[in-house]
């Protein structure tokens with residue numbers, strides 16, 4: 001038996017690339033970018049609406065927002081087909097929306113209403129929709145990585161040609177479940193793309209206090225797995241680079257570990273004022289806002305202010321309708337631990 005020795009200089013299948021910070025948007029057309037900008041804006045408005053409802057006491061439990069990170073889930077999921085699967089964390093409202101779950105079903109779930117994606121019994125951290133191949137929504141950090149490997153195993157077993165995207169934070173990469181999922185994905189050559197949304201903080205802990213290396217994608221080397229690493233503020237770049245990994249999964253069945261560097265503008269959850277970061281740091285990242293960058297690119301590509309305003313009005317109407325729907329929907333049935341009412 002020949003063992004492959006993992007080193008940082010290994011040329012195959014090490015696909016890691018790091019490039020200088022670049023604040024532009026990759027080559028694209030308005031036809032490609034406009035729907036992605038619309039999705040990112042809808043996610044941001046939906047998150048803002050949920051923050052408001054939470055502060056009014058209309059949403060209970062935990063609420064983790066993705067504001068600032070929208071380009072990652074939108075770009076990555078844009079590289080998929082309907083048959084592909086997505087598995088995500090408790091910070092998953094945007095991922096669910098990008099995979100086709102409606103703002104109505106997401107907000108109603110947050111409000112604990114019967115019309116929510118899981119009948120109001122799961123709440124913010126447990127959005128799930130089998131009809132969209134959106135497989136959750138998990139609250140145990142890193143615990144869902146083996147679940148994603150399992151979904152990819154099922155695709156390989158059935159030969160359905162689907163790829164699975166698994167999203168997690170950099171904090172999850174220190175968890176046993178992450179190591180187990182990675183090991184199985186590499187050993188069994190499973191068609192899964194493991195996407196580390198490195199927003200640089202696990203709750204209030206900065207990356208350098210929880211990891212011995214800055215580069216999370218290096219963990220792929222231990223498994224001879226392909227890897228990539230890039231800045232995640234450009235939705236088109238995210239789509240292209242995740243697209244390469246999805247193509248690899250489909251054609252060779254090989255997994256990829258992708259680290260996308262990003263930033264959350266707000267605290268870890270609604271109860272976190274984020275005092276462990278300086279105002280300057282947050283402001284610096286806000287200047288790189290993925291939504292502003294996409295909007296500016298659309299103007300450059302010839303979209304008029306009038307057209308952009310129409311798109312933005314359309315998003316506002318969609319989210320206002322979803323809030324109204326959630327508020328007016330009936331409350332979830334009472335939940336008994338051993339009897340789930342249909």
Ligand SMILES: Cc1ncc(C[n+]2csc(CCOP(=O)(O)OP(=O)(O)O)c2C)c(N)n1
Nearest residue numbers: 091139140141169170171172199201202203
């Ligand atoms: C196994 C486990 N340990 C601890 C927690 C508490 N917890 C919830 S979120 C979180 C931080 C995770 O950070 P990261 O993986 O970087 O993701 P992010 O929240 O930044 O998106 C922790 C420690 C948990 N939910 N599960």
